[in-house]
Amino acid sequence: MRFFETLKNIWTIDELRKRLCITLLLILVYRLGCYVVLPGISPSDLDALSNFTNKSGLMQLLDMFSGGAFSQASIFALGIMPYITASIVIQLLGMVLPSFQKMQREGESGRQKLNQYTRFLTVLILVFQGPAYLINLRMQVAAAGGASGMTPWMIAYLTIILAAGSMFIMWLGERITDRGIGNGISFIILVGIIARLPEALGFEFMSRLPGSTGSQGGLIMFVVELILLFAVTVGAVLLVQGTRKVPVQYAKRMVGNRQYGGARQYIPLKVNAAGVMPIIFAQAIMFIPITLAGFSSEGASDFVATFSDINGFWYNFVYFILIVAFTYFYTAVTVRPNDIAENIKNNNGFIPGVKPGKATAAYLDSILSRITLPGSIFLGIVAILPAFARFFGVSQNFAQFFGGTSLLIIVGVVLDTLQQIESHLMMHHYDSLMRDGKIKGRTTGQAY
Secondary structure (H helix, E strand, C coil): CHHHHHHHHHHHCHHHHHHHHHHHHHHHHHHHHCCCECCCCCHHHHHHHHHHHHHCHHHHHHHHHCCCCCCCCECCCCCCHHHHHHHHHHHHHHHHCHHHHHHHCCCHHHHHHHHHHHHHHHHHHHHHHHHHHHHHHHHHHHHCCCCCCCCHHHHHHHHHHHHHHHHHHHHHHHHHHHHCCCCHHHHHHHHHHHCCHHHHHHHHHHHCCCCCCCCCCHHHHHHHHHHHHHHHHHHHHHHHHCEEEEEEEECCEEECCEEECCCEEEEEEECCCCCCHHHHHHHHHHCHHHHHCCCCCCCCCHHHHHCCCCCCHHHHHHHHHHHHHHHHHHHHHHCCHHHHHHHHHHCCEECCCCCCCHHHHHHHHHHHHHHHHHHHHHHHHHHHHHHHHHHCCCCHHHHCCCCHHHHHHHHHHHHHHHHHHHHHHHHHHHHHHHHHHHHHHHHHHHHC
């Protein structure tokens, strides 16, 4: 009953209802675009690409991130991953180049400049990824005995369409952030992942029926898989929401006849302050070998073949290390102990037993280092769980949701979205109380 009451409250708020409707409309546009096939692509071409995608685990991941647009040869086939890759590069440049560091400290104007550079870099990445995708399609069609008829001029033409499709997805994400419920880019990735879940769940259920190929354990095994999936989901929620509270004592001060401060508050430092971004960053890096190979395993070097096998040891080992490294990197970018210490000092606060200023910053940095290590390790373990699930007989499609990138993105984005909806509800209730107070005040005044 409380759930339905919450839905009713959400729908009664005009602004929140408008934001939800805009978000749903933009998501509908995105999902429809995933089924708009590139010009000149025949059904036989799609069948060849779909067969290749089903055989390659890394291609399945790329298809999952694009919401199925990759295997459909859609105008949105390249999805949002080029933008994510560009964001990684820009943030790395912010760590080594003073000019980018200066823009990061300039506030909103600096952020706009960095976003502009990210868009330019996204277009540059698309110029390389578009032809690679189309050459892969032509090779797979040729391997299947067909002829795609893609000339160099047609590849250039379709590359422009693919680049425009990815940029349009990025625009949709920005509109969801500005006028929708927020987290636009992450929300688009979430929708693309969830769109594949019903099919994967149905396939896993059918494969466990008696008489089906690979039906070891039957429906009992399917129920066990669902229970384990629920347990992993709970663990992911605890990872995303886990915090370490640091006490801060504020000194008493008098302003006129009023006394301020004197109370003890707590600074919540997240165990996983980076959220799902390390997963997205690491996944984008792992896509590089298959991109350099032209999306084709034929004739690829041993290095490319090794890091294209999502079930292999080295792929998961490097993937795990990248997640741990990116967790520390993104935490250092987003959580700045020096700024927190300065804010505490400016508000006449201090951490009991720690001197204000540099000592406070060093203390906060040591706590972040201690809580980030287990958080990053657990994040990496959850990310590689699909490889263990496939090892124990879970189907390829369903194993992608058995932890890993899919589950963490779903949990993280859903929790962030619910938090934003809750903030809108609290703001509406606060505004209602303020309006009620003003009305009572005026009524009281009239009574006197």
